[in-house]
Amino acid sequence: MFKGADIDSLKKQALQLRREILETLEGAGSGHPGGSLSAVEVFLSLYGVVMNHRPADPKWEGRDRFIVSKGHVTPVVYVTLAHFGYFPKEELKTFRKFGSRLQGHVTQKTPGVEFNTGSLGHGLSYAHGVAMAAKLKKxxxxxxxxxxxxxxxxxxxxxxxxxxxxxxxxxxxxxxxYNKVQENGLISDIKGLEPLADKWKSFGWNTLEVDGNDFGQLLKAFENFKNTKYRPTVIIANTLKGKGVPFMELKSAWHGKAPNKEQLADALKVLY
Ligand SMILES: Cc1ncc(C[n+]2csc(CCOP(=O)(O)OP(=O)(O)O)c2C)c(N)n1
Ligand SMILES: [Mg+2]
Known part of the structure; x- marks a missing residue:
């Protein structure tokens, strides 16, 4: 396990980030809660424990790169970057506003964002190009x-x-x-992925399956990645879309809809 990882502290931070995600969405009146809430533990594990990065020097050459291919989940991206000091939290209030650095889909205008995404399906191609460049440059x-x-x-x-x-x-x-839900319904109803681990394995990847809302399991998987040679690693993170707000969980209706003031108050009451 990563030395010094404090799971209790990470859990507290996760709760705080989920609160900020909901507040940020309500402030903008639009955006994507479901896939932001499912990914909080992945983001916190990476920025809080796993990655080498320097918030005060976002373009530091030695940084680990994190490509957010599902570029619509800007609420979790921005609250995480603000949490780690890439820009002031106050700026979250400008989310999705005209002229803001914090647009609806990620762009390199935001300190800490590596790559513009939003059109799905491109991130891994870009990421493996960056990985190849790293190999060439040693x-x-x-x-x-x-x-x-x-x-x-x-x-x-x-x-x-x-x-x-x-x-x-x-x-x-x-x-x-793997939060089981896409834009308009369940993955298993629309175009199922199973057997998903077998697919990745057959493509030659070191394939790890974890509860993606569990810090302990995630950190172990990231450690396994760091110790694996000559194969890329995929972590299939079993998560819950809308995680933390029971009335949003597994509901495609909350894929791309911001809570209003009342819904925000209700969500904050039941948030876990
Ligand atoms: C190429 C492309 N097609 C369609 C969309 C519209 N779109 C945005 S999010 C989304 C659903 C994505 O589902 P999933 O990958 O499961 O995201 P998550 O559940 O993590 O929010 C779709 C279809 C898009 N952004 N890009
Ligand atoms: Mg999904």
Whole structure:
């Protein structure tokens, strides 16, 4: 396990980030709660424990890169970056406003964001290019890339998966936020992914399955990635879309809808 990782503190921070995600969404009146709430533990594990990064120097050459391929989950991206000091928390109030650095989908205008995404299915291709560049330059930073479960229905993801394995890119770690829900319903009803682990394994990836809302399991998986040679790693993170707000959980209606003031108050009462 990562030395010094304080799980109790991470859990407290997760609760705080979930609160800030909901407040930020309410302030904007639009945005994506479901896939933001499912991914809080992944984001906190990466920025809080796993990654080498310097919030005061976001372009530091030695930083680990985190590519947010599911680029609609800006609420979790921005509250996390603000939490770690990339920009003032006050700026979260400008989310999705005209002229703000914090737009609805991630862009490099935001300090700490590596790559513009929003059109799903591109992040892994970019990420494995960065990983290959690192190998060519003999740089030892790592590349992380989070994708949605609906997103990996895109064929381009599997092209990148094939290439990363062919080039033995053991410096890339993909994370699938397997929250079971895409935009309009359940993955299993629309286009099922199972047997998902077998698919990744057959593409040559070191394939790890964890409860993606459990810090202990996530951190172990990230450690496994760091110790794996000659193969890329994928962490299939079993999560819950809308995690933490029972009335949002597993509901595609909360994929891309902000809570209003009343719903925010209700959500904060039941948040766990
Ligand atoms: C190429 C492309 N097609 C469609 C969309 C519209 N869209 C945005 S989010 C989304 C659903 C994604 O589902 P999933 O990957 O499961 O995301 P999560 O559950 O993590 O929010 C869709 C279809 C898009 N952004 N890009
Ligand atoms: Mg999903």
């Amino acid at each position: 740089a030892d930073f790592k590349v992380y890339c989070i994708m949605g479960d609906g997103e990996i229905q895109e064929g381009s993801v599997w092209e990148a998966a094939m290439t990363a394995a062919h080039y033995k890119l053991d410096n890339i770690c993909a994370i699938v936020d």
